[in-house]
Amino acid sequence: MIDFMFNGQPCHCEATPETSVLELLRDTLGSTGTKEGCASGDCGACTVAIGETSPDGKLHYHSANACITPAHQLNGRHLVTVDGLANGENLHPAQAAMVQNHGSQCGFCTPGIVMSLFTLHEQQRQTPTPLTPQRLEAALGGNLCRCTGYRPIRDAAMTMDDHPEYRPPWLDAATPARKAEPAGEGVGFAQPTTLSGLVACLDRHPEARLVAGATDLWLEATQRLERFERLIDVTRVAELNTIEEVALEDGRSGWWIGAAVTYARIEPLLETHYDAFAHLLHRLGSSQIRNRGTLGGNIANASPIGDTPPVLLALGSRLRLIGPGGERELPLEDFFLDYKHTALQAGEAIRAVFLPHPIEGQTLKVWKLSKRREDDISAVLGAFAWRLEEGILRDVRLAFGGMAAIPKRAGQAEAALEGRRPTPAAFQQARLALGDDFQPMTDVRGSAHYRRISAANLLERLRLVIAQADTDSSREVMLHAYAH
Incomplete structure (x- = not known):
């Protein structure tokens, strides 16, 4: 049984493990305002808002793609x-602004756009911040519209405050009581809240699939029509939702980031210490994806074209694993052992990811090549970290995604520069x-030849960036809105 508040009313529903929020809305609850577009988290037509109480005691709402949310x-x-x-006749400002600015034509994508504007409006209410073009792009980048050309939608976002402030009073109501741990296990969906509870679930069901943001896993249900016999949800495990700054015994320091921490939560940390990494998150996925996707999930998925593993490899990250046999680090x-094959043993899960503090004098650059500028999977991604010490390259780490069956460092190329x-x-x-480091694949996103040339060109861009740093020129190495 799922117990939640649905538009201010208590709701109690049963569902199979692979049921999405969109299916629950349309098929079980008969609420058809939310539309299905791509069923893969790309178009934003199904965007809804999910509210939860934060440690500050306030109810915060974030946007999510209902089609891939369990x-x-x-x-x-x-x-x-x-x-x-x-x-x-009382419209929320997001709705009133869309009407006033003619922001809807066919109307299919409109419900999702309105909900993205709703969450933006809620954020503005709690933390008033200027609506810069960058903030608007971040809020609406996950909503596609083939009719309006986006200008009326942008105008609606900019004028929401001009309309009467009508908010349903239940938006600030308390959240319903949660079920006892592990919630829902009787129907194949376990939801432990503690690390010991997670370990017990893993011990009982080592064959179960783990789910956090579901931004990739749920495509198996929506695109391949797979059924999940048993799922373990890690998003409620308290220990997997922490960010802890530590000093290790070997002299290193940094942060242990819990495997269930979302991209949205780590973004402020990255903006402070690794701006190139933070910049990548906006090309990794839309706001809806960043609100739910996790660093641990991106690693455990073990895709050769996952965006964050090359960056973490370039920074020298470590993992802490947990299972019935205890904890271990590596x-x-x-x-990463082979395509979709990792060092996780039966019944193990990622507990945390270690992100080192920046080394003094270290520079990080991350460049992603993809067919679309927004919301697309990498064809090639390069992450490069280095120091210059009296004009000599030190601590050179070059990592690539899309060049092998796994995310991988370019050891021979590193040796050529160190x-x-x-x-x-x-x-x-x-x-x-690079020819000795990689034998890239050919797929729909690029041929092996394209990938070899692209990786080599990224190294040339790196050389130009380093050379330009020694000059007073402000000229861009490459005119590219997302070069960083």
Whole structure:
């Protein structure tokens, strides 16, 4: 049984483990305002708002793609859809602004756009911040519209405060009581709240699939029509939702980031210490995806084109694993064994990811190549970290996604640069060494030849960036809105 608040009313529903929030809405509850577009988290037509109480005691809402959000994760939460915002002629400012600015034509995508504007409006109420073009792009980048050309939608976002402030009073109501741990296990969906509870679930059901943001896993249900016999939801495990700054015994320091911490939560940390990594998150996925996707999930998924593993490899990250046999640690580069094959043993899960503090003088650059600028999977991603010490390259770490069956460092290319000056000759040797490091694949996103050329060109871009740093020129190495 799933217990949650649906547009201000208590709701109690049963659902199979693979049921999505969208299916629950349309098929079980008969609430059809929320639409299905792509069923893969790309178009935003199904966007809803999910509210939960934060440590500050306030109810906070975030946008989510209903098509790839597990219905059981609504337990103890608020669900708000476009059907619940108005009260007769009283429209929420997001709705009133869309009407006033003619922001809807065919109307299919409109419910999702309204809900993205709703969550933006809620954020503005709690933390007033100027609506810059970057903030608007972040809020609406996950909503596609083929009719309006986006200008009327942008105008609606900018004028929400001009309309009467009507908010349903139940938006601030308390969340319903949660079920006892492990909630829902009788129907194949376990939802432990403690690390010991998670270990017990893993011990009982080592064959179970783990789910956090479900931004990739749920595509198996929506695109391949798979059924999940048993799922263990890790999003409620307290120990997996912490960010802890530590000093390790070997002299390193950094942060242990819990495997269930979302991209949205780590973004402020990255903006402070690794701006290139923070910048990547906006190309990794939409606001809806960043609100739910997790660093631990992106690693455990073990995709060769996952965006964050190359960056973490370049930074020297480590993993802490947990299972019935206890905890263990290993370097991230020892985690990926082969295509979709990792060092996780039966009944194990990722507990936390270690993100080191930046080394003094270290620079990080991350460049992603994809067919679309927004919301697309990488064809090639390069992450490069290095130091310059009296003009000599030190601690060179070059990692790529999309170049092998696993995310991988370019060891031969690193060796060609380590301890040398960043000359054209040194980088030419590094580009040639990539042929020994990788034998890339050919797929729908790019041929092996394209990937070899692209990786070599990214190294050349790196050389130009380093060379430009020694000049007073403000000229861009490459005119690209997302170069960083």
